[in-house]
Amino acid sequence: MNPTLGDELTSINAIFDPDTLAPSATAPISCVLRLPSRPSISLRLTFPASYPETCPYVSGILTGGDASTRKGDSIRLLEVVKNSLEKVWMPGEPCVYDLVEECEAIFTTEEESHGGHKDTTPELDIDQQIKGSYDAGTSFSQIADTHPAADGAPARLHPENVSPQWTLSEPLTVKDSTFLARAAAVASPAEARAFIAHLVGTDKRAARATHNITAWRIRVQTGPEAEAKTEVTYQDSDDDGESAAGGRVLKLMQMLDVWNVVVVVSRWFGGTLLGPERFRCIGVVARDVLVTGGFVEKGKDAQEQGKGDKAKRKGKK
Numbered sequence: 001m002n003p004t005l006g007d008e009l010t011s012i013n014a015i016f017d018p019d020t021l022a023p024s025a026t027a028p029i030s031c032v033l034r035l036p037s038r039p040s041i042s043l044r045l046t047f048p049a050s051y052p053e054t055c056p057y058v059s060g061i062l063t064g065g066d067a068s069t070r071k072g073d074s075i076r077l078l079e080v081v082k083n084s085l086e087k088v089w090m091p092g093e094p095c096v097y098d099l100v101e102e103c104e105a106i107f108t109t110e111e112e113s114h115g116g117h118k119d120t121t122p123e124l125d126i127d128q129q130i131k132g133s134y135d136a137g138t139s140f141s142q143i144a145d146t147h148p149a150a151d152g153a154p155a156r157l158h159p160e161n162v163s164p165q166w167t168l169s170e171p172l173t174v175k176d177s178t179f180l181a182r183a184a185a186v187a188s189p190a191e192a193r194a195f196i197a198h199l200v201g202t203d204k205r206a207a208r209a210t211h212n213i214t215a216w217r218i219r220v221q222t223g224p225e226a227e228a229k230t231e232v233t234y235q236d237s238d239d240d241g242e243s244a245a246g247g248r249v250l251k252l253m254q255m256l257d258v259w260n261v262v263v264v265v266s267r268w269f270g271g272t273l274l275g276p277e278r279f280r281c282i283g284v285v286a287r288d289v290l291v292t293g294g295f296v297e298k299g300k301d302a303q304e305q306g307k308g309d310k311a312k313r314k315g316k317k
Contacts, residue, residue, distance in 0.1 A: 002029060002047060002049075002051055004051065004052055004094050005029065005031070005047055005051060005094075005096075007094070008021070008094050008096045008097060009021050009022075009023065009031070009096075011097065012096060012097055012100060015097075016036050016100060017034070017036045017039075019034055020033070020034055020035070020036060020100060021033055021034075021096060021100075022034075024044060028046050028047070028048070028049070029046070029047040029049070029051075030044055030045065030046045030047070030059065031044070031045050031047070032044055032045075032062065033045050033081070033096075033099075033100075035077070035100065035103055035104060035107070036104065037103075037104055037107045037108065037111075038073070038077055038107065040073075041061070041062070041073060041074050041077050042061070042062040043058050043060065043061055043062070043077065043078065043081055044058070044059045044060035044061070044062065045057070045058060045059070045096075046058075046059040052089075052091070052092055052093055052094050052095065053091055053092055054091075055085065055086075055089040055095075056085065056089075056095070056096075057085070058078060058081055058082055058085075061074055061077075061078055080103050080106050080107070081099070081103055084099055084102040084103050084106070085099055087102065087203070087204075088102055088204065088205060090171065090178070090180075090205055091171055092171070092173055092178065093178070093268075098204060098205070101204075102204065164184045164195040164198055164199065165184055165185070166182040166183065166184050166199070167182065167183050167184070167289055167292055167293030168180065168181070168182055168289065168292075169181040169182075169285040169286070169288040169289035169292065170285070170288060171285075172281050172284055172285050173270075174274060174277065174281055175270060175272040175274060176270025176271055176272055177267060177268065177269055177270040177272065177274060177278070177281070178267070178268045178270070179265060179266070179267050179281045179282060179284075179285045180265070180266050180285060181263060181264065181265045181266075181282075181285035181286045181288065181289040182199065182263070182264045182265075182266075182289060183261055183262065183263045183264075183289040183290055183293045183295060184261065184262055185260055185261055185295075186216060186218060186260060186261065186262045187218070187220070187260060188218060188220065188234075189216065189218060189234045189236065191262075192214075192216040192218065192262040195262055196212070196214055196262065196264060199212075199264060200212060205266075206264070206266055208268075209266035209267060209268055210241070210267050210268055210269040211239075211240045211241050211242040211245070211265075211266070211267045211269075212240050212264055212265075212266050213237075213238065213239060213240055213242055213245045213246050213249055213264070213265040213266075213267070213282060214237060214238045214240065214246060214249075214262065214263065214264050214265075215235075215236070215237035215238075215246050215247075215249040215250040215253060215262070215263050216234075216235065216236060216237075216261065216262040216263065217233070217234070217235040217250070217253050217254070217258060217259050217260070217261065218233065218234045218235070218259065218260055219231060219232070219233045219234075219259045219260060220232050220233075220234075233259075235250060235253075235254075236250075237249060237250040242267065242278070242282075244279075245265070245278075245279065245282055248279055248282060248283065249263055249265060249282065249283075249286050252283055252286055252287060252290075253286075253290070256287070256290060256295075256296045257296075257297065258290055258295045258296055261290070261293075261295045263286055263289065263290065265282050265285055265286050267281075267282070
């Protein structure tokens with residue numbers, strides 16, 4: 001059996017029920033997954049030989065004929081597992097524990113909702129959300145547009161108005177540390193903050209990152225239509241514990257002359273200190289996501305790459 005999967009099987013069955021994950025076939029490698037909250041229905045997960053570099057997939061569904069199984073339960077379970085797999089899997093990292101945890105959280109929330117339980121989650125300050133100092137079970141339906149930001153826009157946006165369309169870079173792994181950048185179009189600093197909070201509050205992998213380095217640049221036009229409009233610009237960054245990293249991402253955005261975009265670079269520390277190499281990795285994924293997402297004007301990236309190459313040649317003389 002795949003060594004990574006073998007370790008997962010042992011730990012999952014020790015943490016959850018003993019038969020949560022059971023091997024069922026070796027060619028290809030398959031396991032039967034039985035969620036503790038849905039013991040009457042099982043799914044067959046198939047793992048490619050290259051797992052965890054390649055995502056596993058659902059290859060079958062099994063029901064035990066339990067009288068408690070309601071019509072539609074199997075379809076709902078299949079839907080939740082497939083969606084959760086897409087959310088938690090990341091190249092090179094085991095994902096079954098996160099999959100079980102994610103599915104259990106979803107079904108627990110649904111049961112509480114159907115049972116008429118009231119959500120008593122306290123309201124959180126936006127800065128707490130961004131820094132990740134909140135309970136992973138926080139309901140973002142508790143966040144209201146109540147506190148104005150310095151730019152005059154609401155510092156908190158209602159979740160119904162928050163639907164970030166993130167562009168992702170290719171993940172970059174160096175000495176077991178993984179770097180991944182996200183970018184999304186934003187129209188105000190308030191929206192940038194809300195997008196970051198939404199990401200950290202809904203994406204468990206992002207929430208567990210060692211650092212979520214952020215930067216944004218925003219340009220808006222103000223003033224009545226009949227009068228000459230005034231251009232107001234905002235830019236800010238946050239290192240999130242990775243000293244000077246936020247400023248470097250912001251500097252890259254300035255060099256590429258990108259506007260109305262927020263960038264989040266997540267780093268999962270692998271145990272080996274990278275020194276200055278970490279800044280190169282952060283820059284690589286940040287540039288990748290800005291170019292991939294279409295935030296950089298044609299020619300701008302090539303110009304900046306050319307300047308960098310010229311400076312390197314000059315330094316070697």
